[in-house]
Amino acid sequence: MSDHATDFVGDVCVAIREAIATKIPGARVEVTGGGGHYSIDVVSPEFGGKSMLASQRLVYGAITHLMTGERPPVHAVDRLTTKGA
């Protein structure tokens, strides 16, 4: 499925999900995709009252390490939605 060059070993979807769940405890996280491109939907009361910028930053902050470097496992987030529970 993936012809995306990365040195990452393991299931990227799981890695994304766990990174977000660690940063935002209790969040409902759904990740789909592959080949470097992923869609992420997160539901958490944390987003209530937060702007879209602040909400997305919270999620992106959790997975920055998966998106930086020479050959990162996550090349692009095609869709990111954040919903207050």
Add this chain to the structure above:
Amino acid sequence: MPLSERQRADFERRVHAHDVVLFMKGNRRFPQCGFSATVVGILDKLAASYETVNILEDPTLRDGMKEFSSWPTFPQLYVKGEFVGGCDIVKDMYASGELETKLGVERRAVVAPRVTVSAAAAKAFMEAASEAAGDVLRLEIDEQYNSDLHLAPKADGDIEVQSAGVTLYVGRASAARADGIAIDFVKASSGMAFKIDNPNEPPRVKPIQPNALKAMLDAGSIELFDVRPDGERKMASIAQAKPLDADGQRALLALDKRTPIALHCHHGMRSRAAGEELLREGFTNVYNLEGGIEAWSRDVDAKVSRY
């Protein structure tokens, strides 16, 4: 990796290099990713003077900006040294008119679209609205002409239009795409549903599920063509499908351009591309069998072998 003070100072300087700086993949004339292209398109429409920085040319800059902005994707828009957001946020702000304020340009004057609401649709709206305290009926139409009719609080920049006694709020960015639409309330397979006819919508390849296609074929209301080569056709084929070989192509092109035509391949990718080509030829009613012959075998006829 945390940024050094020197790097931080360098990025500060870069984001202040111009009032509006877009860090993107590619440049203004040749964006190299869809998200960057979208933001360039929006900035161009607002005729804002802006500068772009191609982060693909400099891996250090690319990784550094992710850290600096706490934002690991591109594009990244900065206005007066302040991080505004990525593609989704810029699109949202453009839709609401907030982006003009941010950029310090005049708000576009938006002409109210002409909308026709049928009596049946008006009745359904009133009923729905009576249960939704404080919410208004909103309509948004995205760039792919997908309509989204929903009850929600009025959004900043919404344009108020009236028809058949119904007040509808059209998102600012949708106004031009909504001009001339007709909204009706009709019987659909899943019960009653709103139906939106949009004269602005360019024809596109419509997805069709195996069972729906079967019903149309049985009713003789659609022509099905198989875009796969002979070799694949020998492995599995749908009885009603005509091969799109030289003869098939001649037959197809001789059809009235409004004839409903469905195309299929193995999984639905090649036939979709072929469908786009038919639209360019002027056909207006083109369907793509979603999931191809594989889905047909699964949903309609298990005797068709899967390969």
